[in-house]
Amino acid sequence: MSRFSPEFFDSVYRETPPWDIGAAQPAILALLDEYPPEGPALDVGCGSGDHVFALAGRGVQVLGIDVVEAAIAQARARAEALPPAVARLLEFKVGDALHPTLLQRRFGAVVDSGFFHLFEQDQRDRLADELEATLLPGGRYYLLAFAVEFPMPNTPLKVTEDELRARFTAERGWRILEVRPAQFESRIAPVPAVAACIERLRG
Numbered sequence: 001m002s003r004f005s006p007e008f009f010d011s012v013y014r015e016t017p018p019w020d021i022g023a024a025q026p027a028i029l030a031l032l033d034e035y036p037p038e039g040p041a042l043d044v045g046c047g048s049g050d051h052v053f054a055l056a057g058r059g060v061q062v063l064g065i066d067v068v069e070a071a072i073a074q075a076r077a078r079a080e081a082l083p084p085a086v087a088r089l090l091e092f093k094v095g096d097a098l099h100p101t102l103l104q105r106r107f108g109a110v111v112d113s114g115f116f117h118l119f120e121q122d123q124r125d126r127l128a129d130e131l132e133a134t135l136l137p138g139g140r141y142y143l144l145a146f147a148v149e150f151p152m153p154n155t156p157l158k159v160t161e162d163e164l165r166a167r168f169t170a171e172r173g174w175r176i177l178e179v180r181p182a183q184f185e186s187r188i189a190p191v192p193a194v195a196a197c198i199e200r201l202r203g
């Protein structure tokens, strides 16, 4: 189950959301530097597009998907300011990123900044299976998630290193390349986070 109401994200994008820092998350950029992605890439819950722009800026073809129309409209408007050589590599779509197999496309990389941590354990299990089916063999999942919880409604649920190691196992088709403490930057204050790069096995 998701603890967020369907209206919540629509309402947040009426103003600038706290996670929208106007730039890609440094922890995601560090993972992309250390574990270079293969295209095409998918950004699940892409918001106003910063990680899509970062991937396209690295020459990677990329699709960003978000359920909020206003976020995608903003991302498309921002993309108009990009050099044509970068802009032609990216694409945005309004849709449900919890079921990426419905896109009927395979990806060499999936970037997830603040999406996985929106969901409860049962949905995380299903999302991990969807990601495994969506990534090409050897494809990589780049994750940044809160490592703490706040006693407030409409806030994420923490993700721990132990949870990632238990869920993304070789038996389920995964190899963890990196998992480490990180920070999730926000407009309010940095939040303790976990960053991971997890590879879909080739076999």
Ligand SMILES: C[S@@+](CC[C@H](N)C(=O)[O-])C[C@H]1O[C@@H](n2cnc3c(N)ncnc32)[C@H](O)[C@@H]1O
Residues within 6 Å of the ligand: 009, 019, 020, 021, 025, 044, 045, 046, 047, 048, 050, 065, 066, 067, 068, 071, 095, 096, 097, 098, 112, 113, 114, 115, 118
């Ligand atoms: C914490 S924000 C992170 C946004 C962006 N990745 C970033 O780092 O700035 C989570 C995003 O997931 C989107 N979202 C929530 N549920 C979704 C769903 N089921 N499918 C697609 N996007 C969803 C929200 O609209 C929001 O943009």
